Amino acid sequence: MTLLDSLRTPEDLKRLPADKLPQLAAEIREFLVTEVSRTGGHLGPNLGVVELTMALHRVFDSPRDPILFDTGHQSYVHKLFTGRQDFSGLRTRNGLSGYPSRAESEHDFIENSHASTVLSYADGLAKANVIQRRADRSVVAVIGDGALTGGMAWEALNNIAAGSDRRVVIVVNDNGRSYSPTTGGLADHLASLRMTQGYEQALELAKTALNRAPVVGQPLYEALHGLKKGLKDAIQPQMMFEDLGLKYLGPIDGHDEQTVEKALRRARDFGGPVIVHCLTQKGKGHAPAENHEEDQFHAIGAAKPAPSAGEKPAPAPQKWTKVFSEEIVALGAERSDIVGITAAMLHPTGLAPFAEAYPDRCFDVGIAEQHAATSATGLAMGGLHPVMAVYATFLNRCFDQVLMDAALHRQGVTLCLDRSGVTGPDGASHHGMWDLSILQVVPGLRLAVPRDAPRLREELREAVAVEDAPTVLRYPTGAVGPEIEAVERLGTMDVLRRGARDEAAEEDSAGAAEDLLLVAVGPMAQTCCEVADRMADQGIGVTVVDPRWVKPLDPALVHEAARHRVVAVVEDNGRVGAVGDAVARTLRDADLDVPVRTFGIEQEFLHHAKRDDILAELGLTPQSLARKLTETVSRQAETADEEPASK
Numbered sequence: 204m205t206l207l208d209s210l211r212t213p214e215d216l217k218r219l220p221a222d223k224l225p226q227l228a229a230e231i232r233e234f235l236v237t238e239v240s241r242t243g244g245h246l247g248p249n250l251g252v253v254e255l256t257m258a259l260h261r262v263f264d265s266p267r268d269p270i271l272f273d274t275g276h277q278s279y280v281h282k283l284f285t286g287r288q289d290f291s292g293l294r295t296r297n298g299l300s301g302y303p304s305r306a307e308s309e310h311d312f313i314e315n316s317h318a319s320t321v322l323s324y325a326d327g328l329a330k331a332n333v334i335q336r337r338a339d340r341s342v343v344a345v346i347g348d349g350a351l352t353g354g355m356a357w358e359a360l361n362n363i364a365a366g367s368d369r370r371v372v373i374v375v376n377d378n379g380r381s382y383s384p385t386t387g388g389l390a391d392h393l394a395s396l397r398m399t400q401g402y403e404q405a406l407e408l409a410k411t412a413l414n415r416a417p418v419v420g421q422p423l424y425e426a427l428h429g430l431k432k433g434l435k436d437a438i439q440p441q442m443m444f445e446d447l448g449l450k451y452l453g454p455i456d457g458h459d460e461q462t463v464e465k466a467l468r469r470a471r472d473f474g475g476p477v478i479v480h481c482l483t484q485k486g487k488g489h490a491p492a493e494n495h496e497e498d499q500f501h502a503i504g505a506a507k508p509a510p511s512a513g514e515k516p517a518p519a520p521q522k523w524t525k526v527f528s529e530e531i532v533a534l535g536a537e538r539s540d541i542v543g544i545t546a547a548m549l550h551p552t553g554l555a556p557f558a559e560a561y562p563d564r565c566f567d568v569g570i571a572e573q574h575a576a577t578s579a580t581g582l583a584m585g586g587l588h589p590v591m592a593v594y595a596t597f598l599n600r601c602f603d604q605v606l607m608d609a610a611l612h613r614q615g616v617t618l619c620l621d622r623s624g625v626t627g628p629d630g631a632s633h634h635g636m637w638d639l640s641i642l643q644v645v646p647g648l649r650l651a652v653p654r655d656a657p658r659l660r661e662e663l664r665e666a667v668a669v670e671d672a673p674t675v676l677r678y679p680t681g682a683v684g685p686e687i688e689a690v691e692r693l694g695t696m697d698v699l700r701r702g703a704r705d706e707a708a709e710e711d712s713a714g715a716a717e718d719l720l721l722v723a724v725g726p727m728a729q730t731c732c733e734v735a736d737r738m739a740d741q742g743i744g745v746t747v748v749d750p751r752w753v754k755p756l757d758p759a760l761v762h763e764a765a766r767h768r769v770v771a772v773v774e775d776n777g778r779v780g781a782v783g784d785a786v787a788r789t790l791r792d793a794d795l796d797v798p799v800r801t802f803g804i805e806q807e808f809l810h811h812a813k814r815d816d817i818l819a820e821l822g823l824t825p826q827s828l829a830r831k832l833t834e835t836v837s838r839q840a841e842t843a844d845e846e847p848a849s850k
């Protein structure tokens with residue numbers, strides 16, 4: 204049995220003799236590399252917090268002292284110490300979440316994987332401890348250097364610093380990276396603090412050497428120490444955290460478990476807000492991760508089965524991100540006013556090639572989507588056309604900036620939302636299921652949902668041509684589907700299939716020449732064409748249209764709807780207030796009394812599982828949609844033949 208096998212609770216860890224901890228750390232790293240390489244997940248961040256998490260659970264008494272993780276992608280080791288060592292189903296249906304999960308353990312608190320929130324939770328929990336006379340308890344918040352570039356973190360620090368009687372231990376897990384090296388003035392300051400660790404070590408060496416030197420040694424060491432203080436002040440003009448009124452401990456080696464324990468005990472016993480600045484390395488102990496320049500194995504995919512002997516590996520499918528990446532580089536060559544903005548996700552959003560081609564025209568603002576959106580508005584006011592690439596779920600973070608900065612000022616800012624719709628293994632706070640709803644209320648904003656690669660290219664070009672309103676494109680994770688050519692374009696809307704109802708069918712009393720108008724939103728076009736084919740086999744006439752721009756909808760949609768018995772809208776977004784509701788409202792406003800059925804994601808928080816499995820569970824498959832719509836059309840046909848038209 205390994206040491207890791209013997210651990211079921213944090214108490215088991217506390218009982219381990221210190222001299223066993225290096226062996227335990229090695230076992231944990233071997234476990235993480237083996238398991239996460241197979242399942243996929245955040246290998247690099249978790250390899251970087253092995254000793255740190257050991258020390259946390261040996262010093263504090265979780266969950267009495269909550270141990271909180273910002274973003275939560277680095278909580279695998281915490282899970283190992285709190286009774287969860289079966290990683291076989293990590294990030295899959297019914298398997299362990301890749302983030303803390305309150306359903307999994309009392310030791311878990313924050314499930315939201317949106318960065319920079321942990322200090323606010325800690326502030327609240329610490330205030331609750333004081334009010335409820337639990338002031339002897341500590342609240343521990345682990346925040347990465349990347350998450351520390353998010354504005355919320357500084358809002359929280361401002362409040363935490365004001366509570367000298369509140370036991371908040373802030374552990375800065377500083378590995379110098381988000382995905383890429385962390386950017387900005389704060390990152391530089393942290394880097395300069397990291398430098399002092401070098402000074403400390405050098406000084407320790409000097410002190411040891413000098414102490415051996417008779418007589419002259421001690422005074423010389425004092426002089427060196429004074430020099431170091433001067434140097435420190437020179438290099439770090441302001442110890443920012445201490446100026447905020449926060450006790451600062453560090454920087455310390457986050458991989459020296461005993462040093463971390465010692466610092467955490469000091470912090471715990473301080474009795475007020477303390478920052479413990481730990482220097483760590485993402486991917487620590489696994490050379491392929493340590494040496495991975497792009498992101499040190501921040502998030503790796505599940506191992507793919509090796510091709511059988513003689514079998515040629517299938518060509519990698521074209522991904523949505525790659526299509527965007529290529530087109531924005533092409534646009535950058537054609538238009539010198541186009542600039543790129545990322546919130547610490549240069550590679551994952553596909554902006555890296557643009558940044559490589561045009562380094563002066565691409566800005567990584569850190570994990571700061573709110574700043575990104577308003578800075579983009581400033582760039583537009585300054586005569587440029589910014590293209591801001593973010594994951595769809597993180598658009599939520601900057602909704603007010605899109606509304607009251609970009610849209611209110613009618614500025615030509617283009618947002619490209621990757622990972623829209625159901626994403627899958629990252630769970631509830633990562634599914635991009637909100638944007639088609641929340642953006643409906645932004646006056647003047649234009650919203651496109653490309654169905655395939657040519658339409659992404661085409662609609663991106665249409666978007667950057669708009670200079671008096673924000674424009675948005677959204678596309679899903681993973682591989683792009685087959686290209687679907689239109690049979691007709693009506694305004695901005697594409698007709699993909701005309702109903703194939705048998706010729707004998709006359710227009711019914713309601714004037715409907717066709718049975719069903721199927722409005723396919725973006726990539727759901729492939730599913731909807733399959734639905735049309737299935738229903739055609741039942742003799743049901745289905746017209747499939749792709750609006751391309753779902754805001755504003757083209758008036759041609761109303762004319763098409765008037766020729767059909769039923770209208771249905773299928774989208775990969777929460778149903779409430781999304782395109783389906785927009786279509787229904789538009790038809791009502793046109794006094795068109797045609798029934799509208801909307802299909803999408805029920806307005807609930809979705810668990811983690813594979814994207815296709817979740818879409819199937821939601822009924823967003825050709826089989827399920829065809830069955831439901833056949834029933835609807837049949838019912839409507841009976842009703843229409845019984846009642847006079849009211850159109």
Ligand SMILES: Cc1ncc(C[n+]2csc(CCOP(=O)(O)OP(=O)(O)O)c2C)c(N)n1
Pocket residue numbers: 248274276277316317318319346347348349350351376378380381382485501546547548570572597600
């Ligand atoms: C608001 C928000 N934007 C972007 C992301 C995507 N994201 C996940 S982890 C990460 C980097 C986090 O860096 P850091 O806080 O330093 O943690 P580390 O991975 O280095 O441990 C980013 C940008 C996110 N989770 N939340």
Ligand SMILES: CC(=O)[C@@H](O)[C@H](O)COP(=O)(O)O
Pocket residue numbers: 274276316501502551622626629680
């Ligand atoms: C934690 C986080 O927000 C990201 O690391 C996310 O897990 C990446 O998702 P993709 O794998 O889709 O890029």
Ligand SMILES: [Mg+2]
Pocket residue numbers: 347348349376377378379380381
């Ligand atoms: Mg980091």
